[in-house]
Amino acid sequence: MRELERKSRAAFDQSVDSLDAATRSRLTRARAAALEKLRHQRPAWSSTWLPAGAAAAAALVAVMVWQGDEPAAPRAGPAQIALEDLDIVAGLEDLEMFDEDEEFYAWAADEASEGVG
Amino acid sequence: MTRSATLSAALPHGGSGDTARETIVDQGRALERFLAGIERRAFRIARIALRDRAEAEDAVQDAMIRLVRSYGGHPEEEWRPLFYRILRNRITDQQRRQKVRSAVMAWWPGHDSDEAALDPVESAADPGNRPDQELEGAELLARIEEALAGLSSRQREAFLFRNFEGLDVAQTALAMGCSEGSVKTHYFRALQALQRVLGELK
Numbered sequence: 001m002r003e004l005e006r007k008s009r010a011a012f013d014q015s016v017d018s019l020d021a022a023t024r025s026r027l028t029r030a031r032a033a034a035l036e037k038l039r040h041q042r043p044a045w046s047s048t049w050l051p052a053g054a055a056a057a058a059a060l061v062a063v064m065v066w067q068g069d070e071p072a073a074p075r076a077g078p079a080q081i082a083l084e085d086l087d088i089v090a091g092l093e094d095l096e097m098f099d100e101d102e103e104f105y106a107w108a109a110d111e112a113s114e115g116v117g
Numbered sequence: 118m119t120r121s122a123t124l125s126a127a128l129p130h131g132g133s134g135d136t137a138r139e140t141i142v143d144q145g146r147a148l149e150r151f152l153a154g155i156e157r158r159a160f161r162i163a164r165i166a167l168r169d170r171a172e173a174e175d176a177v178q179d180a181m182i183r184l185v186r187s188y189g190g191h192p193e194e195e196w197r198p199l200f201y202r203i204l205r206n207r208i209t210d211q212q213r214r215q216k217v218r219s220a221v222m223a224w225w226p227g228h229d230s231d232e233a234a235l236d237p238v239e240s241a242a243d244p245g246n247r248p249d250q251e252l253e254g255a256e257l258l259a260r261i262e263e264a265l266a267g268l269s270s271r272q273r274e275a276f277l278f279r280n281f282e283g284l285d286v287a288q289t290a291l292a293m294g295c296s297e298g299s300v301k302t303h304y305f306r307a308l309q310a311l312q313r314v315l316g317e318l319k
Contacts, residue, residue, distance in 0.1 A: 001308050004315065005280055008261050012281040014254040016157045026174055027156040034152065034181035038145050038189065104305050111301075
């Protein structure tokens with residue numbers, strides 16, 4: 001299986017390297033179009049609402065301190081994903097394996113010992 | 118004018134606006150580097166999954182826009198799996214549309230059922246400077262693409278993300294929206310199936 005992985009990856013890399021100029025050009029334009037979105041985007045804290053937002057945040061902290069509560073830190077990171085990207089999570093997983101599959105366990109152990117992924 | 122310079126000129130100057138402008142310019146530079154480094158591989162993956170050049174380009178552009186708009190403020194190390202998650206969702210939506218379109222067209226008089234099949238000439242890589250080696254690689258990739266088409270969508274995704282894109286198990290799990298155990302399962306099944314179809318690679 002290692003040989004299959006290695007050769008298929010090499011063939012894919014080669015196809016990426018030899019992508020035609022027209023496609024590369026269209027991808028560059030697509031990237032530029034995507035980055036244009038940043039021009040119309042401002043961090044919330046930089047807007048004209050900054051003073052009002054700061055005052056509201058200060059008031060909130062004051063109330064929390066006064067009540068002696070620890071604010072619950074919002075969990076940032078990979079788990080924080082837009083709702084529209086969660087459709088797959090709702091789907092049922094195809095859990096067809098693990099049971100009595102010696103070949104899989106051998107492969108998984110091999111993966112772990114080689115430090116892959 | 119460079120992209121960063123364009124961004125810089127477009128943003129307000131003075132006071133807190135300067136800090137905001139610098140933040141956005143820095144973010145723009147980082148996003149541009151990231152997208153430039155990933156766009157060709159992402160296109161090839163979308164092309165293999167969708168089997169259509171124009172749809173693959175649209176999918177990659179949409180994924181770029183979504184990443185910039187919704188996740189540009191996330192830490193850079195999260196961009197890659199998030200980008201592929203967005204692209205994966207976009208590909209899935211497009212595949213659903215393709216199925217509906219095929220079902221409708223099947224009822225259309227004179228419809229050629231092979232119309233959507235992969236064009237081997239169009240899908241072949243540009244031969245470039247080393248024709249023999251690259252042709253061999255292109256032929257191998259064409260065989261792999263045909264074999265991938267016979268896998269379940271989850272197995273195909275696991276193979277595309279793990280093997281072709283080189284995402285690790287955790288990143289692939291995020292991109293596919295499933296557990297790491299499922300990623301290992303689907304990837305292993307994909308390898309088994311491909312080996313059965315392709316046999317020993319020369």
